[in-house]
Amino acid sequence: MRVHITEVKSGDRLAEDIYNAFGLHVLSKGATLNEKELTRMYQHQIDYLEIDWRPGQTPVNEESAPTPSYNPLLRPLYHDAVAGAEQLFERALAEGRIYEEDIQVSFQPLVENFRAERDVVSLLLMLNSQDDYTYQHSVQVGMLSYYIARWLGWSEEETVRAGKAGFLHDIGKCKIADIIINKPDKLTEEEYEEMKNHPQHGYDILKSSFDDPAIALAALQHHERMDGKGYPSGLTGEKIHPMAKIVAVADVYSAMISSKEYGEKRDLLHVLRDMYELSFQELDPDITHTFIRHMIPNFIGKRVDLTSGESGIIVMTHPTDFFRPLVQVGEQFIDLSVNRKIEITQVHT
The missing domain is CATH 3.90.105 (Molybdopterin biosynthesis moea protein, domain 2)
Structure with missing residues (x-):
């Protein structure tokens, strides 16, 4: 268990x-x-x-699958952070800079309370909604960047900086026309070129706002890719700042689970599988694999549908074969890392 x-x-x-x-x-x-x-x-x-089952414990089933519990303060703090992000965008547009005290009021209280939360997958699903996508995305990327830095073994000070960098990574979008930011359809080539200016705008705003160059570089480089096919500068590998690499992973995950970016909500396990594929060309492999390794155990206790037509509960994950866990179906256990003819088709979260 x-x-x-x-x-x-x-x-x-x-x-x-x-x-x-x-x-x-x-x-x-x-x-x-x-x-x-x-x-x-x-x-x-x-x-x-x-750990092995303790005396008196029974194996997990659909009726007894664990239900995550959360700090009740998280939901209002999350919405406060989303509202704070909107105010930061407005201030950045009006003044060309933002202030540390604004972040302390809007994002820091959320950091203080979610650092103890364990089930990151369910936490984000619980807090997520379809309103105010740009600002919610900023908060989610801040939360995920904090977790990723923590999982990488960064110090508490560094993890807080990473969370801050993620929270502010899209601040440059304040200078992009709302009609482009909120467009539900695919952007035209001209609109896409305009959108690609937001990293530079963000860098300029954050460079004039803080003495920490890593925060500004994360905004500038979060769309750079390891293979050099990103923007705005086409940087490769080690030329991309480590903070920007973390924010890039968080940014991609948050975008992939959003119906705003991909047309419909995607199965979370398949999102992680897609990110695993991206780690061989676009995303930093060490950071991406660390992210996946820590996200996968959050699926334990979740109900899944299998290609065999059966449904079951994930009871154990493998540290190297990320996407083929041990699934309990009734009284039987199916190890997908061994039985490779069966795959998960859907995770019910």
Whole structure:
């Protein structure tokens, strides 16, 4: 059964090998957990682990699948951050700059409260709506950038900076005409060229607003791609700032799960699979794989439909074979990493 590290009891036994965010082996399946092992996992920033069933526990089923619980403050704080993002865009357009105190009021309270949340997939789904896409997207990218930096092992100060960079990455869109920003149909070539100016606009605004060059560079470079086919400068690989690489991954995920960007909401597991494919050309592979490795366990407890026509519950994920988990169907278990003829067609979130 899957538990958060804070819920582990002395004497619990690991049901699978533990790997850290960099893919390094930390503890072996079958290890009995005590204070020494728990300290080791804290040092490697392990959030979740699979342990053997405790006496009195029953296997998960659709009726008993865990339901995420959330800090009740998150929803109003999220909407406050969305409203704050809109005000930042308005100020940036009017004054050509923004102020630290505005971010402290709008985004920082959300950071303080969501850092303890565990199920990132359900958290974003719970908070998401179709209104104010541009501003919601800014908040979501800020949240995801914070998590990604944390999963990469960055310091708390650096993770907060990454969240801030994600929150502000699209601020340059304040200078793009609303008719282009809010257009429901595909942009014309001329409109697309105008839209491609927003990274430079954002860089100019943030450079004049803060002394932190990484924040401005994240805005400037979040559409650059590892293969050099991004914009505005066609940078490749190591020429792209690490903060911008993180924001790029967060930006792509948030856009992919939005019906605004892709016409209809897409299955989240398939979105991660698409991002995995992008990691071989466009997105930084280490950052993308770390993101996927930490997002996949959030699907444990979710109901899925299979190509076999059956439905079941994801009960365990694999650290290397991301998209082929162990699924419980009734009293049986299907290991999709072994039975490769069966695939997941839909995840019910």
